């Protein structure tokens with residue numbers, strides 16, 4: 001059986017014709033930059049997330065960089081990030097000469113641990129840094145603990161930028177991702193729950209003055225017009241063709257997230273108890289960007305599954321505080337034990353809305369056969 005890790009072909013069977021039509025329209029009108037599809041998609045995005053402003057940009061990485069620029073983060077500022085995440089979360093901080101401050105994650109959710117976060121903020125002050133921003137990551141699609149994080153942010157007067165690159169379409173307490181923090185950044189990288197056919201990203205916020213600042217920053221710091229430059233900015237736009245594709249994809253997102261939840265439920269119910277399955281906190285509805293298990297012999301299990309045509313991926317094999325470009329930055333506590341443990345034990349299984357029962361049964365029975373033999 002040939003099982004893809006994510007299956008964009010299966011999605012194309014559902015909306016392929018609409019996607020072709022949408023791209024063809026852009027090819028005809030030729031407004032490749034800032035075409036009408038961009039603002040149409042921004043409206044759909046804001047409506048989906050139930051927020052007032054959605055500002056699209058060139059990538060999920062820029063969607064983190066732009067709000068940090070808007071806040072004015074720079075040298076001497078500490079920005080608190082989990083270590084168990086994709087590099088972009090910390091990279092944008094260092095690009096602005098601020099200090100990424102690595103915080104350990106919670107063993108159950110893999111997301112930043114609020115109690116450790118509080119101690120990290122106190123520790124950063126003792127080191128002479130100025131705590132400025134928290135960037136929680138909704139890893140693998142599950143929202144971080146925003147109630148606690150927002151409370152800590154208020155106590156220490158910090159900004160919160162939610163890195164929702166993997167969680168667009170998720171909810172917490174019935175509230176969609178996009179409105180859980182002051183600022184939310186997301187990515188439309190092709191493999192994300194809402195992915196385009198290239199790079200793309202967006203920032204969501206109810207803060208109107210911030211939204212206006214971000215719109216200027218993404219367009220070279222423009223003022224009244226393109227040739228009036230009032231701040232130092234970037235060129236970071238979502239291409240019209242990508243917006244046209246995303247208009248079609250967001251229409252089926254709710255249904256696709258429901259399907260991902262069914263796939264996750266089946267995995268969780270039927271995979272052998274010897275394997276630790278994802279834990280979703282009460283009140284969270286995950287977007288299931290990944291279905292990630294913890295298993296002592298994950299490398300052998302991965303090889304075994306590969307021989308059967310079942311792909312798996314390790315997200316992430318090395319936490320950021322151990323990456324050679326990032327070892328110089330501070331962390332709390334001294335040993336980020338949970339991040340290191342997870343990097344050595346996690347394994348992500350095929351996960352997408354179109355995984356058939358037959359495919360999933362084969363994956364589950366193969367895993368269970370392996371654990372039985374062990």
Ligand SMILES: Cc1ncc(COP(=O)(O)O)c(C=O)c1O
Pocket residue numbers: 059060061062085086088089137163165166187188189199200201
């Ligand atoms: C947690 C996280 N943050 C940020 C990014 C960056 O997004 P992009 O690849 O669109 O720049 C990604 C995506 O790969 C991600 O998974």
